Amino acid sequence: MARAGIGYFDHSGHFHKTPQEATLRDLADVLGRVGEREGLSAGIAQILLEKRYEIEKVFFEHDAMLAEQKTRHADEQDHHDLEERKNTVTVFSALG
Structure with missing residues (x-):
């Protein structure tokens, strides 16, 4: 049946x-x-x-490291841009 x-x-x-x-x-x-x-x-x-739990944990930690790296890179770029602006102002001040 x-x-x-x-x-x-x-x-x-x-x-x-x-x-x-x-x-x-x-x-x-x-x-x-x-x-x-x-x-x-x-x-x-x-x-x-x-091993799903362990694998997901590894990827979660990996994603967190990538996000931290991206933030750090953006901060470094901002610092570099600020230094470039300071140097430009110094050059113009010396010329003027």
């Missing part, structure tokens, strides 16, 4: 019994073919899913 159930679909539309299976398939698709023969994509996808 037939019965209703819950299924999960990956981005390609393939059915999976669990969310993990669907996510692993999507991750493997994103990775593409890694390695020889059957490839390593499925294994890497499994590790990515298992």
Whole structure:
């Protein structure tokens, strides 16, 4: 006798019994073919899913460092621009 159930679909539309299976398939698709023969994509996808929290933390910290670097670079540029203006004023004052 037939019965209703819950299924999960990956981005390609393939059915999976669990969310993990669907996510692993999507991750493997994103990775593409890694390695020889059957490839390593499925294994890497499994590790990515298992280590998700740690991986997200690394990317969060990476994004924070990039933002800090961008701010520091902008501050350095502002300081450089201010020094250039001071030098320009000094030259004009000496000429005048």
